[in-house]
Amino acid sequence: MSLKVGLPRALFYHTYYPLWQAFYAALGVETVVSPETNKGILNKGIKCVVDETCLPVKVFFGHVAELCEAGADYLFVPRLVSVEKKAYICPKFMGLPDMLKASRIQQPPLIAPVINFVKVTPLQKILDECAAPFTRNRVKINRAWQKAWQEQKQHEENLRKITPHHDLTILLLGHDYNVYDRYINMDLIKKLQQLGCQVMTAAHIAREERDRQIEKFPRSVFWTYGRNLIGAAYHFMEQPGLKGVIILSSFGCGIDSFIDNFIIRRLTEQKIPHLNVVLDEHTGEGGLNTRLEAFVDIIRWRRDYHQGYVSPHGQYLGSAERNA
Ligand code: SF4
Known part of the structure; x- marks a missing residue:
């Protein structure tokens, strides 16, 4: 029976999964990925960590628990x-192996x-450690890495393909593990698409x-x-067209x-509509739907009816300004 490496579908997985999956596949090692996040996984994670822990780390622990039950032989x-x-990267990422060892x-x-x-x-040291339980053959390891790197590059290129065909573009900003975990964000991308929006993320850029833009900071x-x-x-902010940002x-x-907060202040200065959605394990879907619909409607009304008295970018609009 072949040994299986468990990849928790959480945190760095959402950014680097093509890389590590392809690496182990090229080494001939089977990987097992935990299912998409669901209520059961989240509840398992909540039980493993203290209340103050951020939601994505709770989710990570739930995925680890799931993989352990599924019989993974190693955890990556x-x-x-x-x-x-x-x-x-955030300090919590550095401490994950220790947090896991300290958990029940x-x-x-x-594999850490x-x-x-x-x-x-x-x-080479990183790759040797990743492959250590299975092989010490560096030719094989380095070949697997080359293949994996190509996969990751291709994946990033594919993510950048976007066909603009909607009147309104929304930039969805957040950690990959919040943007791409459909359970955690209550399928936000699909909801926006159903409202007729083109959705962009940082990965599209x-x-x-x-890196060029950050030099302006x-x-x-x-x-x-x-x-x-x-x-x-x-x-x-430099792009033309009807747009808004969801953080x-x-x-x-x-x-x-x-x-x-930096981004919100800059968007407010630039009068770009924005909405800040804070995710935790108690977030209600009904409330989110209402906020999204209102946000999208207000942006379109401002264009269609010049309704400048509704501000989707946090600006105070007093009567003097309205009458100006
Ligand atoms: S960056 Fe924030 S959300 Fe991500 S693991 Fe660290 S504390 Fe949690």
């Missing part, structure tokens, strides 16, 4: 510190290489363009996530609390 949980020079989940051995491109962990941004979002928002924040996320 890298200690992600940084994926680029001069910027970091009965778990198989972890340190990935730190600020201190430059040699790539080339990394080089986001007065300070260097410490977090990779913040760099991506601010770069994407700045790019989007998806996680309740309990320190990074969101200030990065999102």
Whole structure:
């Protein structure tokens, strides 16, 4: 019977799944991915961590519990510190292997290489650790990596393909694990599409363009996530056409609390309609539907009926301004 590596469908999975799936496939190792998030998975996660933990980490623990029950032989949980020079991933990512070991989940051995491109962990060391339970053949490992890297690049290129054919474009800004987890965000992308919107995410904008845009920010941004979002928002602000921005924040996320605030202030200055949706495990779907419909309607009314007295961008519109 072949050994299976469990990949929790949470956190970094939503950004890097083509890479790691292709890597293990090229090594001839079977991977097992936990199902899409559902109520049962979320509840399992909630039971494993303290209340104050952010929602995505609770979800991650639920996926790990699911994989352990499914009989994965190893769990792939890298200690992600940084994926680029001069910027970091959230500290919670660094601590995941320790948090798991301290939890009550009965778990198989972890594959937990340190990935730190600020201190430059040699790539070969990372790959050797990822492959260690299965092979030490470096030719095979490096070939698998080349293939996996191509898969990841292709995936990122595919994500950038967008065919604009709607009157209104919405940029959905948030962590990949909030934007692409349909249970956590209550199928937000589909809801917006049903309202006739073209939906863009940061992944639709080339990394080089986001990096170029972030140079306009007065300070260097410490977090990779913040760099991506601010770069994407700045790019989007320059685009013509009817548009709005939805910012998806996680309740309990320190990074969101200030990065999102920077973006919101800039959008307000630019008079670009925006909506901030904060996700936690108690978010009600009915309330979200109403907010989305109102947001989209207001943007279209402003265009169609010049109804300048409704502000979707947080500006106070007093009677003097209305009558001006
Ligand atoms: S960046 Fe925020 S949401 Fe993501 S793991 Fe860290 S605290 Fe949680």
